[in-house]
Amino acid sequence: MMRLLKFFWWLCVTVFCGLLLSFSGAYLYLSPGLPSVESLRSIQLQIPLRVYSSDAKLIAEFGEMRRSPIRFADIPPDFITALLSAEDDNFANHYGVDLTSLMRAATQLLKSGQIQTGGSTITMQVAKNYFLTSERSFSRKISEILLALQIERELSKDEILELYVNKIYLGNRAYGIEAAAQVYYGKSIRDLSLAQMAMIAGLPKAPSRFNPLVNPTRSKERRDWILGRMYKLGKIDEARYQAALNEPIDASYHVPTPELNAPYVAEMARAEMVGRYGSEAYTEGFHVTTTVPSHLQEAANTAVRQGLISYDQRHGYRGPETRLPGMTRETWQLELAKQKSIGGLEPAIVTQVEKSGILVLTRSGQEETIAWDSMKWARPFLNTNSLGPRPQQPGDVVQIGDLIRVQRQQDGTLLFSQIPAAQSALVSLDPQNGAIRALVGGFSFEQSNYNRAAQAKRQPGSSFKPFIYSAALDRGYTAATLVNDAPIVFVDEYLDQVWRPKNDTNTFLGPIRLREALYRSRNLVSIRLLQAIGIEYALNYIEHFGFNKQELPRNFSLALGTANLTPLEIAGGWSAFANGGYKVQPYLVEQINSRNGDSLYIANPASVPHDTSVAPQVPIPQTVASATLSSPADPGSASSQPVVAERILDARTAYIMTSMLQDVIKRGTGRRALVMGRSDLAGKTGTTNESKDSWFSGYNADYLTTVWAGFDQPESLGRHEFGGTVALPIWMDYMSAALKDKPAHLPTEPEGLLTLRVDPLSGRAATPGTPNAYFELFKSEDSPPPMSELEPGSSIPGSPLPADDAAPIDLF
Template sequence: MNNVSKSSAIFTGMAAVLFPICGLLLILSGIYLHLVPQLPDVESLKHVEFKTPLQILSKDGHLIAEYGDEHTTPLTYRQIPPMFIQAVTAAEDDRFFSHEGIDPRGLARAAFELVTTGSIQSGGSTITMQVAKNYFLSHEKTFSRKFTEILLAHEIEQTLTKQEILTLYVNKIFLGHRAYGIAAASQVYFGKNIRDLNLPQLAMIAGLPKAPSRYNPVDDAPRAMERRNWILGRMHTLGYISDTQFQKAVQAPVGLSYRGTISEVNGLYLAEMVRDTLVQRFGEDIYTSGWKVYTTVPADRQNAANLAVRDGLIAYDHRHGYRGPEAQHADIDDFHAVNGLEPGEVEQVNPQSINVSLRDGENITIPWSGLSWARKSLGSGRIGLPPQSASDVVKSGDIIRCLHTAQGWELAELPQVQGLLIALDPRDGSLQALVGGFDFFASKYNRVIQGGRQVGSSIKPFIYASALDHGYTPASMINDAPLSFTFGDQVWTPQNDDGEFMGPITLRRALYLSRNLVSIRLLQAQGLDPVIRYMGRFGLPVSQMPRNLTLALGSMDALPLQMATGYATFANGGYRINPYFIDHVTDARGKILFRAQPLSVCSGCDNPQMAGHAPRVIPATVAFQMNSILRDVIVHGTGRGALALGRNDVAGKTGTTNEARDAWFDGYSPTLVAVTWVGYDNPASLGSGEFGGVAAVPVWNSFMEHALASTPVQGWSMPSGLAAVWTSKINGQPTSNSDPDGYMEYLPADQAPQSTPTAPAASGSTATDQLF
């Protein structure tokens, strides 16, 4: 009986153990048979296309901007630093290279948690299981999902190599702050390429997968360092790093350089134009397509344009006095850098300098050379006396702006005035630089392509070009004398800027001296409608032109881009080009999806009207004459500030509207057109003396000096149909080369004398006698 009882007890005990096991196996088998047909095809992992963001690049491949919810930069296995592989396996799965996708010990721990707590807290996932979860599954913590994860991990291990699995893992894992993958995290947290990170930085990134929001160094640096040092300890224990490496690494600071996306080019106004164009054409999918858009803009020219606009507006601001601090004894963290103008708090005021604590904690000294400009702004364009000491300018506790220049730190302030620059290549219309305002984040309004402003005297060259194309010459005499017009009970008596009149004057001198009365007479003589139609050839907005004689003074509104397009016709010898800013687009694999095919100038072609070539819209003779006259604007006229470039192959025209509300300079060389503008968004006077030659020309100079630095001087060649004739600037008639009032003029060949006179010629009748 005892043996029977013992046998029965053994059987009962075995049954108590085996039946649940068998039941569990049956349940697992049922789940397996249910889940296997539903498993996704792991072969798809061999052809993964990551949701990489849209990148906007300069023509030479430098990053301008990145658009998309996920920062992803996929790597190949060879691009993964070996030390990172050691760090991440030490942290996440130290048996990765030896197991077959499943870690029994980790699973046992997870199963115990499920039985005892009803949920899985620690996971037990291998790197392969995490790949299965990240690419195929949700993040819910259920038994069904975990079992599916195990099955997929097994399938993945049978299909892919360890190297392929690890590559998928490091490219997909979320690492906080919109960074997906280690390459993106390297840029986001340290501002570096992953290959340039050191051991402690690699270990810190390896610590992020467990809890990105908890362990990232931006949100919690102490906890991130604690996690990093734990991983370094694991690497040391596993023999991956030496004692010396370990000790040095755990002592290293966080080394954070958080910057989100690394932008190498300051061109967000341009980037926004590109983004908007692509969304309209291709839809919202572009944000995850991995496309790279190469613009036509070289990085160095774009950065030079930004500096030119910034420095020009700061210089204008200096001329009009210091308005005072932005705040007093405020929290410096509430203020942010704007286009290089760093916020700081004045800590100490010395007799001839101040000590300032910047927002990032750096302590600087601003010497007297950086303070002495700050005469107090008294309003209405008035400024106070020059300061004698630093205490005349600031007080301790002032929140100020600081700008670092080549000469050191200086006091600055955020300009209230705005400005812009647009540059393009007149030979094909490709944009070379675009700055739509002082700072994109302060104002996203792109003044180059939005709104439009009165152009002032910048319009005059197009009226003069029409005259040259219809019987006038640069030597034609026109009367600079008073005019008066009556409109009902209103009387309009236009004036020149200087309030004076010069009497009979050549067309050339009238333009480079910007005589208003001459422009009005010239427009009146030709007729409004013919001139407006003619100006339409240049791409100017005909619909915006007033149907009255104020057009001669630039009362119309135009976009800076339209003005640049118009002046390009002079620069290129008479052709109409169409501006464009996207050079080509590639997909994530580098395949070209689009390449621009602009109309380009081909002045030497037998048939310049053929497909692919820009159409001629004004004669080559007229373009050359205008270039010669607009060169004189710089040599003798209102644009003399551009002489600072030291080049004889640049020309242009200033523009200033009533009460100096707008200051323009439209200038160019044979290879580059640049238009600059300075003014207030809500039109107001820029102040006494702030003409185009004062406010806008310096911005143009600064940009062109850099942009043309490597371009040889090359003027415009005189086309056939013209003759160079020594001409009197007094009466516009041919004269001898010994005449002190003579100059070289370019006249139609059929109007040129057969020989140069030996003495000054008497004044004779001209085609414009009716204008007197």
């Protein structure tokens, strides 16, 4: 017996020593490669990029991992209890390793021959999640144990728990308990019930298997087991236990809901952040504040959508998106579930047609009414210029089973509608510094991600003419100069081609003042101006507004706006008229903050100085950068000193141009804007050949806004559609909202201007008694003398200059 006892004794000692030697050897072998636990204090968890409006409304979130780190002090005690009950109820007592759990895991391995559980404590899971892989091997397990022991020596229990709850994956791209609470319940972990906390506490074991969205039954079983553990351990009383058990599984999928619908703005901000930081833009938790205030963006969204819908309905109904007759309600519901809302237009299926209107099935499963009055516009679309007969009853428009689009009003009623075929873009800038205040790149980002405001190069038509007129004013012309509005022919003797430009009305007015020619948008006057000042001079001059000279046509069609430019480029160039002659660069990102709230970048754009009363002559430089979205300096490099914008235009020229562009609205092609009842608006319409592009650019001293409308694949908008009928109404709706309750605000009149009475027949200073004389603005050095002071054969200030490089020309 003694020999047997001695044998067992020495056997135990041998086994113990063997284990001790093995563990010591493993420690000596593995410890040099173990990472420093101290790095856990400064480790950076992946946090998505978030983009906000200037008034702190969330626009978008970018990143694969949804994570919102939470401090230990903000974690509800009930959740900590639920988590420890499920994962590690001995957490407060062990030192990183629970021998009982390890022995249980080893026993299961010996019995089954397979790893059933890892016997890991929360500390060991922190070690694995932050430093190791998920590989199932003994060396990885030993490294996990060694790291857990180190972590317990250097970090407090609270710090360990905080690391754990912010790192763990909990399904549906949610990392950390705060993100999981938002994903499954749409609220903070602090606002969850006990049952909901227990549900989330059950996810770390198997996020897919116990996911309440995928498998609510197993999720409830896991939740109830955790509640039972909490009750058994005395953490909750019976009343709370029973109440939590009876609570249904009410989890549903919640994505971060943008507070402001500005997807084109968000995409531009995302692209700029990737350009600055590369792939880290998605993981470093950057907080980007844009220059866009929410109320202006919402006004722009509404204006573009309603403007396109109004245009679309003027051209008739193109029929249902598809027809699904003879199907069951359940089949219709399944079909509706596949559809998505486009630009606020919801899908619906016609279920009943009556004389007073129709009944439609919506995605909510409800049947709702559409009144006949909202369907009367739906004449059949034949082509862009032709419509079918007016419908007399709902049955003339739709049939049962038609998949249509409806527009929901604020009072909940539905209007009959369809997705517009045309597109539009809107850009609104602060002309004082180039800040983008609103931007819309199309009818719906869900329909098309293509940003027409910044990417679509289209011909601006007559909205480009102010740059030609401005060049002429700085070349000696005045607003009173008479130019002949008469036919003109250009012949290319080498190609045997003839170009006969014409006015849109095919009429000719003869000698006409520049001011009147601009507000009447006379094409032939613009061409004669360009011919007189010279193409090379004009190109150098226009380049100074931020346009790429190499992309502008080197022929007289330039005067008619045949250059291909984006709305953003047009808006950037027009800003000089609105701010008194300064070049500003459009920019979007106002500030970038780190995950900790530290400021990494604050925009410091070139801005118009406060004192703009001086009006020096401005030389025209030979080269100027392209007017695209600005790319500010590297993060943190912005100077705290204000940057003064470059003056590119004589302040007097800018002021006279504003006065002339005001007449476009008072008596020209922009007269529709008179209903806005404002005296401080200036602008210009633009329509290209066959009405393929519709434009309006306009401003006061507060906002400069450019609107384009047309088809993505250029085609006519219709023979009766122009800049004043398509783009201008959108501009008016937006600017009415933007300028609501704001006083009139125009650029300050600079020094060096004169107001003189002018003879309408000669364009020269009127003598007393001249009939129909009118007042006109002049630069002091360009004011015309009265006829009585002119000597025979002398030149007249402000008269046309000779052309520098005119093509062969015939006049008739």
